[in-house]
Amino acid sequence: MTDSLYREAILDHFRNPRNRGTLEPADFTYEDVNPLCGDEIRVDVRTDGENVTDVRFSGRGCAISQAAASILMEMVDGRPLDEVKAISREDLLEELGVPISPARMKCAMLGLKVLKAGIYGVPPSDDSL
Amino acid sequence: MVTTRTGNTVDWVRVRDDFPILASLGSREQRLAFLDSAASSQKPERVIAAVDRYYRETNANIHRGVYDLSERATAQYEAARHMVADFINAASPREIVFVRNTTEAINLVAQTWGRRHISAGDLILVTTMDHHSNLVPWQLLAEEKDARLEAVRITDEGVLDLEHLDELLAQGPRLVAFPHVSNSLGTINPAAEIIRKAHDAGAIVVVDGAQSVPHMPVDVQALDADFLAFSGHKMLGPMGSGVLYGKLSLLEGMPPFMGGGGMIRKVSLTRSTWADVPARFEAGTPSVGDAIGLGVAVEYLQGIGMDTVREHERELTAQALDRLREVPGIRLLGPEDLDDRAGVLSFTLGDIHPHDVAAILNEENVAVRAGHHCCQPLMDRLGVVATTRASFYVYNVDEDVDRLVSGLHRAQAIFAS
Numbered sequence: 001m002t003d004s005l006y007r008e009a010i011l012d013h014f015r016n017p018r019n020r021g022t023l024e025p026a027d028f029t030y031e032d033v034n035p036l037c038g039d040e041i042r043v044d045v046r047t048d049g050e051n052v053t054d055v056r057f058s059g060r061g062c063a064i065s066q067a068a069a070s071i072l073m074e075m076v077d078g079r080p081l082d083e084v085k086a087i088s089r090e091d092l093l094e095e096l097g098v099p100i101s102p103a104r105m106k107c108a109m110l111g112l113k114v115l116k117a118g119i120y121g122v123p124p125s126d127d128s129l
Numbered sequence: 130m131v132t133t134r135t136g137n138t139v140d141w142v143r144v145r146d147d148f149p150i151l152a153s154l155g156s157r158e159q160r161l162a163f164l165d166s167a168a169s170s171q172k173p174e175r176v177i178a179a180v181d182r183y184y185r186e187t188n189a190n191i192h193r194g195v196y197d198l199s200e201r202a203t204a205q206y207e208a209a210r211h212m213v214a215d216f217i218n219a220a221s222p223r224e225i226v227f228v229r230n231t232t233e234a235i236n237l238v239a240q241t242w243g244r245r246h247i248s249a250g251d252l253i254l255v256t257t258m259d260h261h262s263n264l265v266p267w268q269l270l271a272e273e274k275d276a277r278l279e280a281v282r283i284t285d286e287g288v289l290d291l292e293h294l295d296e297l298l299a300q301g302p303r304l305v306a307f308p309h310v311s312n313s314l315g316t317i318n319p320a321a322e323i324i325r326k327a328h329d330a331g332a333i334v335v336v337d338g339a340q341s342v343p344h345m346p347v348d349v350q351a352l353d354a355d356f357l358a359f360s361g362h363k364m365l366g367p368m369g370s371g372v373l374y375g376k377l378s379l380l381e382g383m384p385p386f387m388g389g390g391g392m393i394r395k396v397s398l399t400r401s402t403w404a405d406v407p408a409r410f411e412a413g414t415p416s417v418g419d420a421i422g423l424g425v426a427v428e429y430l431q432g433i434g435m436d437t438v439r440e441h442e443r444e445l446t447a448q449a450l451d452r453l454r455e456v457p458g459i460r461l462l463g464p465e466d467l468d469d470r471a472g473v474l475s476f477t478l479g480d481i482h483p484h485d486v487a488a489i490l491n492e493e494n495v496a497v498r499a500g501h502h503c504c505q506p507l508m509d510r511l512g513v514v515a516t517t518r519a520s521f522y523v524y525n526v527d528e529d530v531d532r533l534v535s536g537l538h539r540a541q542a543i544f545a546s
Contacts, residue, residue, distance in 0.1 A: 004489075004492055005488055005489075005492070006485070006488075006489060006492075006543050011543065011544070036484075036500070037482065037484045037500075037515065038501075038514040038515055061482060062482035062484040062485050063481075063482060063485045063544075064484075064485070064488075104484070104488065107484065
């Protein structure tokens with residue numbers, strides 16, 4: 001099925017998540033849940049003040065939430081903080097490369113929401129992602 | 130053509146063809162397998178046409194209109210009330226209050242009977258398997274009145290622990306609320322027995338009939354239920370149609386729910402007196418067309434026969450249970466005995482998240498629900514975050530079971546490697 005949500009690239013990130021784990025200590029740590037699916041994600045970030053020097057995620061939930069968080073880790077590891085702050089919903093959707101229905105958008109965006117909350121210190125509203 | 134145990138001969142494929150949405154969605158090779166009727170049912174052509182016809186030929190506000198159109202609308206609205214009363218064997222159509230849904234019906238009881246009769250320290254009983262709509266209204270009432278709220282436990286198999294019920298009843302609750310059929314597990318609770326015991330303990334009983342009235346014969350007089358709440362939209366009727374049944378003697382002693390037009394006898398600037406039952410509980414313009422559509426849905430179900438509906442769903446459930454047991458990693462929740470179980474199948478599939486299971490089934494045009502099914506305390510009790518739930522109705526056929534089973538095998542294959 002060519003338009004499947006569960007393409008090999010997504011499943012690969014789900015089965016073999018990149019940057020999975022925690023950082024102790026970390027410069028930013030944040031965690032949140034998606035009440036729809038019960039997804040939980042925590043993101044730990046280390047930074048030298050300009051760049052993300054290390055990043056890890058942990059948590060559990062549906063394949064979309066966990067794969068999207070893993071993909072996000074690859075997007076931000078080593079990147080300048082300013083660029084990380086500028087990552088949009090569309091940027092992440094493009095990397096995911098599968099059609100995300102409105103019902104699953106919160107799953108796909110949970111990692112990004114948590115990451116930004118960690119960087120800014122407050123969670124962004126769903127609309128501003 | 131299938132002859133059921135009740136002796137009725139029904140062609141279920143022809144029944145399915147009465148539902149336009151099931152014919153129009155999907156391809157000929159892959160029709161929509163709709164397995165989410167516990168959330169809301171599809172509507173037969175006859176119901177859709179009745180609502181359409183109402184707006185084309187009969188629409189006007191009911192009651193007090195002295196012109197023909199309003200009288201016709203009133204007559205059809207009240208005829209629907211009679212049909213619903215007959216359907217559940219109410220002693221009088223005055224015992225039928227039209228509301229929007231089960232939730233509104235239960236809130237109505239909590240905010241009227243409950244506020245008048247529950248006081249500080251009183252005990253209200255609910256169950257671990259109640260839908261949030263039969264929990265939260267009682268939580269709100271208990272908080273307001275400083276009353277106590279206790280939940281009857283369930284066993285690991287997902288049936289009510291009747292010994293625990295007895296223990297709690299010995300404490301003399303004022304009110305007992307329980308689901309006739311669990312929306313998450315399909316468990317059919319022994320309603321008549323629970324009601325009898327609750328009455329012996331001096332309690333008033335509220336039955337959540339959202340998952341029973343659409344699927345099996347329900348006789349409120351045989352059950353001796355004080356209140357029974359159910360949703361028209363789960364029984365082939367329009368969304369926005371729901372029913373509260375209440376014993377006349379109880380309804381007559383209750384204050385109004387909402388204030389407004391239609392529910393008064395006489396109004397002065399500073400006080401009012403109330404209309405008779407059931408108008409007292411139907412403030413404002415009701416959803417007339419939807420009530421009329423519900424009446425037609427009731428006729429449609431009576432045409433099949435509720436024993437036959439139950440038998441059909443039992444057949445599908447038996448088939449599905451047998452075949453689902455063969456899916457690797459599946460954990461089926463709820464009672465094994467088909468006598469104790471309605472056409473609801475809740476399960477988990479290994480470590481695969483229910484939303485992923487449902488999404489994969491969706492890719493096969495199979496519609497199921499995934500989540501906590503508005504039963505978070507029940508999910509906690511069962512030690513799961515969520516489940517996938519398939520539920521059956523009159524328009525489901527053997528092929529839908531095949532599609533569900535093969536979809537689950539595909540989900541297993543996708544996540545197995």
